[in-house]
Amino acid sequence: MTITAGPLAEAGPFGGTALPQAPLDDEKLPFRARLRRFxxxxxxxxxxVVLVWLLVIALAGVLAxxxxxxxxxxxxxxxxxxxxxxxxxxxxxVFSRVLHGARLSLPIAVLAIVLSVxxxxxxxxxxxxxGGWVDAVLMPTADITMAFPxxxxxxxxxxxxxxxxxxxxxxxxxxxxxxxxxxxRGQILSIKEREHVLAARAIGMGRWAVLRxxxxxxxxxxxxxNATMDLGSIIILVASLSFLGLGALPPSPEWGAMxxxxxANFYQWxxxxxxxxxxxxxxxxxxxxxxxxxxxxxxxxxxx
Amino acid sequence: MLRFTLRRLAxxxxxxxxxxxxxxxxxxxxxxxxxxxxxxxxxxxxxxVVAAATRRWGLDKSxxxxxxxxxxxxxxxxxxxxxxxxxxxxxxxxxRLPATLELAFTALVIxxxxxxxxxxIAARTQGRVADGVLRVAALAGSSLPVFWVGLVFLFVFYATxxxxxxxxxxxARVIPPPDVTGFYTVDSLLAGDWPLFTDAFAHLxxxxxxxxxxxxxxxxxxxxxxxxxxxxxxxxxxARAKGMARGQVLNRHVLKNAIxxxxxxxxxxxxxxxMGAVLIETIFSWNGIGTYAVESSRGLDFPAITGVCLVGGVxxxxxxxxxxxxxxxxxxRVRLS
Numbered sequence: 001m002t003i004t005a006g007p008l009a010e011a012g013p014f015g016g017t018a019l020p021q022a023p024l025d026d027e028k029l030p031f032r033a034r035l036r037r038f039x040x041x042x043x044x045x046x047x048x049v050v051l052v053w054l055l056v057i058a059l060a061g062v063l064a065x066x067x068x069x070x071x072x073x074x075x076x077x078x079x080x081x082x083x084x085x086x087x088x089x090x091x092x093x094v095f096s097r098v099l100h101g102a103r104l105s106l107p108i109a110v111l112a113i114v115l116s117v118x119x120x121x122x123x124x125x126x127x128x129x130x131g132g133w134v135d136a137v138l139m140p141t142a143d144i145t146m147a148f149p150x151x152x153x154x155x156x157x158x159x160x161x162x163x164x165x166x167x168x169x170x171x172x173x174x175x176x177x178x179x180x181x182x183x184x185r186g187q188i189l190s191i192k193e194r195e196h197v198l199a200a201r202a203i204g205m206g207r208w209a210v211l212r213x214x215x216x217x218x219x220x221x222x223x224x225x226n227a228t229m230d231l232g233s234i235i236i237l238v239a240s241l242s243f244l245g246l247g248a249l250p251p252s253p254e255w256g257a258m259x260x261x262x263x264a265n266f267y268q269w270x271x272x273x274x275x276x277x278x279x280x281x282x283x284x285x286x287x288x289x290x291x292x293x294x295x296x297x298x299x300x301x302x303x304x
Numbered sequence: 305m306l307r308f309t310l311r312r313l314a315x316x317x318x319x320x321x322x323x324x325x326x327x328x329x330x331x332x333x334x335x336x337x338x339x340x341x342x343x344x345x346x347x348x349x350x351x352x353v354v355a356a357a358t359r360r361w362g363l364d365k366s367x368x369x370x371x372x373x374x375x376x377x378x379x380x381x382x383x384x385x386x387x388x389x390x391x392x393x394x395x396x397x398x399x400r401l402p403a404t405l406e407l408a409f410t411a412l413v414i415x416x417x418x419x420x421x422x423x424x425i426a427a428r429t430q431g432r433v434a435d436g437v438l439r440v441a442a443l444a445g446s447s448l449p450v451f452w453v454g455l456v457f458l459f460v461f462y463a464t465x466x467x468x469x470x471x472x473x474x475x476a477r478v479i480p481p482p483d484v485t486g487f488y489t490v491d492s493l494l495a496g497d498w499p500l501f502t503d504a505f506a507h508l509x510x511x512x513x514x515x516x517x518x519x520x521x522x523x524x525x526x527x528x529x530x531x532x533x534x535x536x537x538x539x540x541x542x543a544r545a546k547g548m549a550r551g552q553v554l555n556r557h558v559l560k561n562a563i564x565x566x567x568x569x570x571x572x573x574x575x576x577x578x579m580g581a582v583l584i585e586t587i588f589s590w591n592g593i594g595t596y597a598v599e600s601s602r603g604l605d606f607p608a609i610t611g612v613c614l615v616g617g618v619x620x621x622x623x624x625x626x627x628x629x630x631x632x633x634x635x636x637r638v639r640l641s
Binding site: 145156157232266273283284 | 319322323326327330331333443444446447448449451452455456458459463574575578579582583586587597598600601602604609610612613616617619620621
């Protein structure tokens with residue numbers, strides 16, 4: 001990532017928009033100077049916690065002391081040395097289930113955001129770059145989708161497709177792509193008037209080639225920063241759908257589904273505490289990371 | 305201004321048509337059989353019941369015909385009949401909307417008041433510990449899964465400490481006030497029933513506070529950055545040069561200018577509040593639109609789902625429109641076009 005998204009509003013000498021004031025590439029800076037820009041407390045804390053969770057995902061099978069799907073002793077046991085987070089209504093070890101749940105909740109959220117970014121960027125780029133009737137068809141579709149409160153649309157899609165984690169995943173992509181379509185379209189509109197794009201067109205480059213080589217790469221930074229910042233919301237949305245019974249189904253150790261079990265056994269607080277604390281730690285870490293990256297790259301545009 | 309408002313109002317039916325169309329075809333593309341919801345599992349084996357229900361709900365007509373019937377009914381203000389409750393969706397929604405509005409409105413007030421106080425404190429202690437704590441707290445507020453926070457609060461304050469009331473809008477065996485606005489707090493006051501008001505208010509406070517958390521962080525951050533920006537303005541220097549105390553300048557002049565943009569957040573917040581309503585109402589057994597949406601989704605009650613989506617869309621669009629108008633009214637520099 002070598003481009004910083006500075007303010008793009010000023011008019012350039014030839015009527016287009018000016019180049020951003022921030023240095024365009026910091027590749028010339030020594031590596032350590034570049035690294036130092038990321039040495040902020042939010043980023044260090046966030047990245048460390050995320051790394052720990054990545055390790056958990058990789059080693060869940062080794063780290064988990066018990067089988068997440070079968071009883072490992074008494075039912076509804078409070079936390080102890082043997083069962084760090086206690087056991088649930090079927091006697092399963094909550095700690096082991098939380099570790100295995102990370103393998104579901106986190107990759108699904110990342111995949112959902114990646115797919116939303118891909119779909120949204122494609123729509124936004126095509127709409128912004130070609131304009132005209134393409135824009136007039138694509139953007140109202142995005143606007144209508146965004147006029148749904150996201151949870152209601154996700155619930156409607158999940159209900160129509162039937163419960164299941166894969167369908168919850170599709171529901172979230174259906175809700176989230178317009179945010180990136182809007183963001184990328186705005187970026188494209190300002191980038192395509194810049195001199196280097198005009199120059200590329202002038203020497204006879206095709207429109208698709210210009211879009212791919214000279215326009216899209218420049219919108220990469222704001223999109224990835226926003227994607228990091230949205231990841232936390234997506235993790236929560238996946239869990240929310242599962243909590244409502246529209247996502248992962250039992251006996252899945254998905255965190256939201258586990259909290260449903262915790263709500264049913266309200267006085268056995270540890271059943272909901274385990275997955276809840278896990279989710280809060282991940283989402284906080286990801287949001288810290290996004291917050292820090294936003295400061296580093298000075299991205300303001302939220303696209304909504 | 306009037307032209308802007310009219311043009312935006314004219315766009316709303318178009319957007320609503322889009323919402324209805326998406327929701328309609330989404331719900332009809334479903335693989336499972338809505339008859340299970342309508343007649344119940346037991347009657348599915350009875351061909352007479354099934355045939356009658358299919359006819360009564362128009363499920364024997366083609367998709368295009370069903371869509372046309374739905375749209376023409378919609379124009380007349382008929383949202384169809386719920387598969388599950390067997391009563392008109394519009395009546396169901398009307399009965400449940402006030403509960404959600406009361407909750408969301410209280411949450412909004414809490415978020416704006418606490419957020420402004422927090423933002424001012426953060427701006428005045430800029431760079432010191434309090435500022436850092438508030439920044440982290442603001443970020444944490446939007447990082448917490450509300451349904452889990454709801455459970456934690458209920459466990460701590462209701463089950464363990466016993467200082468918060470049980471979930472629900474009123475205590476058990478308390479009769480709701482006569483229906484005027486549908487807001488239990490307002491209706492109980494109108495009826496002059498003070499104990500009923502305190503009961504309704506006590507039940508409202510905790511879910512509304514949890515609902516406000518999603519918004520609180522955003523308000524704190526906005527007020528903080530606005531305060532810091534305004535502090536560098538010329539009028540602040542002038543007031544200080546004329547001998548006005550720093551605290552007085554901040555409270556009299558800066559704050560007033562700094563909180564104006566908070567109005568813009570109200571539009572954005574509608575979506576967040578609806579999301580909160582769905583989850584918090586489920587945890588707190590709050591009989592509003594949110595629980596209705598959840599019950600309808602679980603029960604494949606598609607007329608109801610479409611109706612909820614429509615209400616959500618209307619609230620969202622109206623919220624945004626009101627925000628734009630309010631902002632232009634308060635801040636004459638803003639031109640609507």
